[in-house]
Amino acid sequence: MLPPVISVPDIIAAMLVLIRVSSMLIFLPVIGHQLVPLQAKIGLIGIVTLLIFPIVRPALPELPASPLALTLIAGQELLIGAMLAMLAQLIFASVQLAGQIMSYQMGMAIANVFDPSTQAQIAIVGQLAVVLAMLMWLAAGAHHAMLLALADSFTLFPVGHSWSVSGWQGISDAAANMFILGLRLSAPVLLLMLFAYTALGLLSRAVPQIQIFFVSFPLTIGLGLLVFSLSLPAFMSLLHDAFQSYTGQIPTFLQHLASG
Numbered sequence: 278m279l280p281p282v283i284s285v286p287d288i289i290a291a292m293l294v295l296i297r298v299s300s301m302l303i304f305l306p307v308i309g310h311q312l313v314p315l316q317a318k319i320g321l322i323g324i325v326t327l328l329i330f331p332i333v334r335p336a337l338p339e340l341p342a343s344p345l346a347l348t349l350i351a352g353q354e355l356l357i358g359a360m361l362a363m364l365a366q367l368i369f370a371s372v373q374l375a376g377q378i379m380s381y382q383m384g385m386a387i388a389n390v391f392d393p394s395t396q397a398q399i400a401i402v403g404q405l406a407v408v409l410a411m412l413m414w415l416a417a418g419a420h421h422a423m424l425l426a427l428a429d430s431f432t433l434f435p436v437g438h439s440w441s442v443s444g445w446q447g448i449s450d451a452a453a454n455m456f457i458l459g460l461r462l463s464a465p466v467l468l469l470m471l472f473a474y475t476a477l478g479l480l481s482r483a484v485p486q487i488q489i490f491f492v493s494f495p496l497t498i499g500l501g502l503l504v505f506s507l508s509l510p511a512f513m514s515l516l517h518d519a520f521q522s523y524t525g526q527i528p529t530f531l532q533h534l535a536s537g
Contacts, residue, residue, distance in 0.1 A: 286339075286340060287334070289340055289347065290330075290334060290337045290340060290436070291326070291330050292351075293337075293340070293350060293351060293354050293436050294326055294329060294330050294333060294337075294431070294436075295322070295326045296351050296354040296355055296358070297354040297355075297357055297358040297427075297430070297431075297436075298322055298325050298326045298329065298358065298427065299322045299326075299358070300354070300355045300356075300357070300358025300359050300362070301358035301359070301361050301362045301423075301427060302318065302321060302322050302325065302358075302362075303318065303322075303362075304358070304359050304362035304363065304366065305362045305365060305366075305420075305423065306362075306365050306366060306368075306369050306410075306411070306414060307411050307414050307415065307420065308321065308420060309362065310411075325424065325427075329427065329428050329431075332428055333428060333431035333432070336431055336432045336435060337431065337435065337436055338435050338436065338437060338438075340436070340437065341437075350436060350437045353437070353440075354436065357430070357434065360448065360530075361426070361427070361430065361527060361530075363448070363451075364447075364448075364451050364523060364526055364527065364530065365419070365423070365523055367451050367452060367454070367455045368410070368455070368458065368516075368519050368520065368523060369407060369410055370455050370459075371454075371455040371456070371457075371458040371459040371462065371519075372403070372406045372407055372409075372410040372459070372462065372516070373403045373406070373407060374455070374456070374459035374463075375403070375406060375458075375459045375460075375462035375463040376400050376402045376403020376404065376405070376406040376407065376463075377400050377402075377403050378459065378460075378463040378466075378467065379400075379402045379403075379406075379463045379466040379467075379501060379505060380400030380401060380402045380403060381400070382463075382466060382467060382470040382497070382501065383402070383466070383470070383497050383498050383501035383502070384493070384494050384497050384498055385400060385401060385402065385498060402505065406462070406512075409509075409512070409513065409516070410516055413513055413516045413517055413520065414520060416517075417516075417517050417520045417521065419520040419521075419523065419524065422524040423524070426524060426527040426528065429527075429528065430527065430531055433528055433531035433532055433535060434531040434534055434535045435535075438535050440534060441533065441534055441535065441536050443533045443534075443536060444530060444531075444533040444534025444535070444536075445534075446533065447526065447529065447530035447533055447534070448530075451526065458515065458519055461515055462512055462515055462516075465504050465505070465507075465508040465511070466501050466504050466505055466508075469500060469501065469504045470497060470500075470501065473496065473497055473500055474493075474497075477489050477492070477493050477496075
């Protein structure tokens with residue numbers, strides 16, 4: 278009787294690889310967007326798993342036979358894939374933060390639209406900024422680098438490896454950088470609005486007869502959109518640098534998570 282071509286350990290290892298791949302691709306920006314059909318996501322997950330598994334199979338350690346241990350390892354793989362995707366989601370969160378700040382400063386705090394990716398109401402400028410971030414994500418080739426980093430993650434952080442507390446520092450640093458990047462993206466509009474509101478305040482004191490409340494809305498919205506359009510090259514350059522640095526954050530994060 279011929280032995281089976283695929284052994285039981287190979288099937289278990291493939292399922293664990295599938296869990297990390299699926300968790301990452303589901304939560305990944307652009308690819309994991311809710312507007313992407315579910316059939317396309319399932320097909321992409323299957324294709325990526327079939328391509329990655331023969332490459333990473335030699336690096337996979339011997340897995341325990343206990344069902345409880347395998348369940349714990351599967352949960353760990355689910356969290357690893359989600360954390361890798363969360364590092365990218367934090368960049369898009371900073372873009373939404375910048376859009377919210379710019380909209381509030383322009384006076385468009387009430388003008389919100391529904392975002393299907395977050396299931397929440399966000400500002401119009403924030404929605405435009407998120408669309409630009411998605412285009413830059415694809416233009417910078419971050420999705421390609423993400424797949425390469427996913428394949429390297431099985432070597433940097435093997436399946437079933439113990440976690441280190443120092444790895445969580447990378448998550449907290451990425452969360453802190455989210456606010457820094459959001460302020461840098463919205464800095465031109467913030468600076469202009471500071472001067473604009475200062476000038477309007479001085480004007481209202483000098484000429485009390487002018488209805489500043491009615492004059493300020495079209496003025497701040499027009500100036501804010503003008504400055505935002507003029508600062509788009511710098512806006513896209515900052516996003517490009519953020520996506521480029523993100524691909525280098527993954528190996529560092531996994532190395533810190535596996536250390537100790």
